[in-house]
Amino acid sequence: DTGVSQDPRHKITKRGQNVTFRCDPISEHNRLYWYRQTLGQGPEFLTYFQNEAQLEKSRLLSDRFSAERPKGSFSTLEIQRTEQGDSAMYLCASSTRGADSYNEQFFGPGTRLTVL
Amino acid sequence: AQRVTQPEKLLSVFKGAPVELKCNYSYSGSPELFWYVQYSRQRLQLLLRHISRESIKGFTADLNKGETSFHLKKPFAQEEDSAMYYCALGGLTGGGNKLTFGTGTQLKVEL
Numbered sequence: 001d002t003g004v005s006q007d008p009r010h011k012i013t014k015r016g017q018n019v020t021f022r023c024d025p026i027s028e029h030n031r032l033y034w035y036r037q038t039l040g041q042g043p044e045f046l047t048y049f050q051n052e053a054q055l056e057k058s059r060l061l062s063d064r065f066s067a068e069r070p071k072g073s074f075s076t077l078e079i080q081r082t083e084q085g086d087s088a089m090y091l092c093a094s095s096t097r098g099a100d101s102y103n104e105q106f107f108g109p110g111t112r113l114t115v116l
Numbered sequence: 117a118q119r120v121t122q123p124e125k126l127l128s129v130f131k132g133a134p135v136e137l138k139c140n141y142s143y144s145g146s147p148e149l150f151w152y153v154q155y156s157r158q159r160l161q162l163l164l165r166h167i168s169r170e171s172i173k174g175f176t177a178d179l180n181k182g183e184t185s186f187h188l189k190k191p192f193a194q195e196e197d198s199a200m201y202y203c204a205l206g207g208l209t210g211g212g213n214k215l216t217f218g219t220g221t222q223l224k225v226e227l
Contacts, residue, residue: 003159033214042120042202042217043160056214091160095213105215107160 002026004108006092012114013082020078021111025094032075033105034067035091036060043091049075050097082115089113118143120205122218129193130226137188137221139177139203148206149179149186150215155199163188163201173197193225 005024013019025032030051035043046065047057051072061067064082069075079086089112093105119142129135141147151163164172166179166186177188186203200222204215 035215040125040219042122042204042219043215045214045216048214103213104162104165105213109159 004092004094004106006090006108006111008111009109010112010114012116014116015082015084017082018078018080019082019113020076021090021092021113023075023077023092023094023108025074025092026106027073029094029096029106030072031095031097031103032069033093033095034075034077035093037089037091037110038087046077079113082113084115087113087115118205118216120203120216120218122201122203122221124221125219126222126224128224128226131195132192135188135190135193135197135223135225137201137203137223139186139188139218141184141186141203141205143184143205147179147181148213149177150204150206151175151177151186151188152202152204152217153199154202160202193223195225195227198223198225 007022032049034046036046037043045058046061047067048055049069052069064080067077089110091110092108095103095105121140149166152160153163154160175190177186179186200220202220203218206213
């Protein structure tokens with residue numbers, strides 16, 4: 001499978017614990033996005049990388065959240081001191097950068113986080 | 117600010133009936149609109165984008181800037197069209213294209 005992969009697929013944690021998610025984009029894609037989706041809502045943009053540079057962060061991304069893409073390939077999203085409100089599906093997407101800025105974003109299967 | 121509104125959470129139609137999934141947007145610039153679809157137990161995937169002006173799986177969507185709408189239409193619904201549909205608005209950010217999604221409409225095609 002050469003699509004976007006995410007690990008783990010499910011994570012259950014207790015409030016106050018730290019969690020880290022990983023996203024592996026499609027290999028030739030230099031753009032990587034993180035979204036969060038809560039029940040009954042559409043995905044909401046969190047942050048965006050072009051290669052290893054984090055170019056934008058949503059105000060949804062509080063100080064407890066940090067994302068990295070150290071070598072411009074895979075990315076990690078860490079949530080520190082988790083709260084029950086962090087329970088959601090975390091989606092990763094990747095795309096190429098071409099002459100057309102609106103290249104198709106390919107989504108991963110998501111990581112479902114449950115904070116008890 | 118960018119916003120996408122999908123007024124219907126659920127749309128139920130009979131097989132062979134026409135389908136229209138509504139989408140309205142708010143954006144101050146020149147909008148780029150998309151429809152994404154999520155079939156049961158599958159990941160989110162692009163269905164169509166307005167600049168392509170193409171028909172995918174019999175679906176079409178026309179951008180109406182006057183009404184700020186991008187409704188998704190299909191003349192004859194098929195059972196395999198049952199899925200969650202999200203309208204999305206692309207906004208330039210640092211050269212990238214973050215998407216602003218609506219809340220989605222669950223389409224159920226009944227036999």
